[in-house]
Amino acid sequence: MHIFRSAAALLGACAVAVSVGSPVASAQSGCADLRGVVGPDQICRVQIQNPTYTVDMSFPNDYPDQQSLVEYLTQSRDGFVNVAEDPDAYNLPYELDADGVGYRSGSLLPGTGTRSVVFTTYQNVGGAHPQTYYQAFNWNLATNAPITFGTLFKPGTKPLDVIYPAVNRYLTEQQGLIDAIPSTAGLDPANYQNFALTDDTLLFFFSQGQMFAESAGPVQASVPRALVAPMLAL
Numbered sequence: 001m002h003i004f005r006s007a008a009a010l011l012g013a014c015a016v017a018v019s020v021g022s023p024v025a026s027a028q029s030g031c032a033d034l035r036g037v038v039g040p041d042q043i044c045r046v047q048i049q050n051p052t053y054t055v056d057m058s059f060p061n062d063y064p065d066q067q068s069l070v071e072y073l074t075q076s077r078d079g080f081v082n083v084a085e086d087p088d089a090y091n092l093p094y095e096l097d098a099d100g101v102g103y104r105s106g107s108l109l110p111g112t113g114t115r116s117v118v119f120t121t122y123q124n125v126g127g128a129h130p131q132t133y134y135q136a137f138n139w140n141l142a143t144n145a146p147i148t149f150g151t152l153f154k155p156g157t158k159p160l161d162v163i164y165p166a167v168n169r170y171l172t173e174q175q176g177l178i179d180a181i182p183s184t185a186g187l188d189p190a191n192y193q194n195f196a197l198t199d200d201t202l203l204f205f206f207s208q209g210q211m212f213a214e215s216a217g218p219v220q221a222s223v224p225r226a227l228v229a230p231m232l233a234l
Helices: 001-015 029-034 066-084 158-173 225-231
Strands: 045-051 051-062 094-105 114-124 131-140 195-197 201-204 218-223
Touching: 001 225, 029 045, 029 051, 051 066, 051 114, 066 094, 066 114, 066 131, 094 195, 114 201, 114 225, 131 201, 158 201, 158 218, 158 225, 201 225, 218 225
Parallel strands: 051 094
Antiparallel strands: 045 051, 094 114, 114 131, 195 201, 201 218
């Protein structure tokens, strides 16, 4: 029982969005803080392996707000290690994988456009059902500030009136999920906090068990950016 309480607490802590701070001065300092290695592809990779657990984390080394990525990964790693090193841990070794994928929109000119990083985090702490969840970070290069779902759209607009049916339609047509999201969940902004921007699309990421059965796993949906373009505050 002790290990399941620990695992549940860890999952809850990791799924909470980390507060976003100011970007660090050096893009490489984030990787250095985590004792990672930057490859030729400018991806920072952090690997830890021992008889008790394995940790694999990666993220784009040039994301402007490295501090927020480091805080999220540090919180995820430390919580996971605490569970793995618990005397009551069993079914070892445990596994934590946090793969951060980068997205961008806008011009390549300095100080324009947006950058996004979305982590797909897989966690196995000995239970029957490993968990996969998402955490997204978005940055406005023009204002040098984070983008949240609340600041993504102009005040007074109702983006979910467009986004909710578009997501439902995408999941029905692309993944065969009939009546994928009920309106109570589909019109709740809390369910759309993990997103990424490209020039053509607004991507949404739903963690395992967030709005669907656990068996559905993590779910992604794509909304044409043109549908929400008049409401965007960018």
